[in-house]
Amino acid sequence: MEPRIIEQSQLTLAGFSFYGNPFQVSGFWTEENEIGRMWKRFGAYCAANQKLLSAIAVQGIAHELHIYHPDTPTTGEFEVFVGFEATRIDGVPLELSIKLLPPARYAVFTLHGRQIASDWSKMIQEWAAKTGHQLANTHSIQRYDDRFKGLDRVDESTLDAYIPLKA
Template sequence: MEMEFISQPAVILMGMSFFGDPFKDAGDWSENNEIGRLSQRFMDFMAASHVSLEGILASRDFYEVHIYNAETEAKGLFEVFVGYPITALNEVPLELSCKLLPAGQYAQVNLRGETIISDWYKDLDRDLADRGWQRGRPFFFQVYDRRYKGMDRIAESELTAYIPVEPRQA
């Protein structure tokens, strides 16, 4: 797995979230699981919004954040947040929420093709440990930029995942 360790600045995101088992009704990586439906709901809102958000969008890169908690390991439940990076909070519509991704050290993992929809993260702890790192916080995020072509063109697609890390404890 192609991995680089970087210092990442804080990022403010504006978007929508889901909490639960995103694979409960559609057990695979598809646009029909809860993550796909959440992304579609957010995109529909953005398309129908009569509020101009161009002044606060930092970019059109789409973020997908996975946030883990005590129920994740036991029940498979976690929060997924999708949205765009913004530069200011003062014009965020009431229907949307905000998340602050903290500044810090991150493992930057480039994913290509079928790897995007694989269980690439299952070996992550071992891969980090082999490089002298461990997860720093219970979340990771993926950035879908111009390199991502969609689920129907996954073989041609790329995206980047970021995992907060800290030096491995002996």
């Protein structure tokens, strides 16, 4: 699994946020845990506000961020943010939160089919150890576009995982 290395400029995302252990209810790849519920809320919100969002959202791409906090190694709790890339902040509706990711170098891994539900974080750690790249271990981004067909069709899907590298 060889990644592309890219320089990403500042990324502005607008969406919904959750902090805690999202697998309290269910660990399955399902809509029943907090991540699934947040995606449902996000999807419903976008569908209901298409016109409003078309002026500020990069269309057809959604992001899921996992952000690690100082407590994360101890408790396993972290922040999950689901949103779209916003082209400007001033038009973001009150219901949405904004996340600004500073410019960074990322290793971009393209995951196919069953790789998506596998322990790819572990594979990335092994890749970093083998190649000498230093992982920032601050957050990760999953970028969903029309190549992702849904949780019920993970086998036919593709997504990109953006892993920040130390400067």
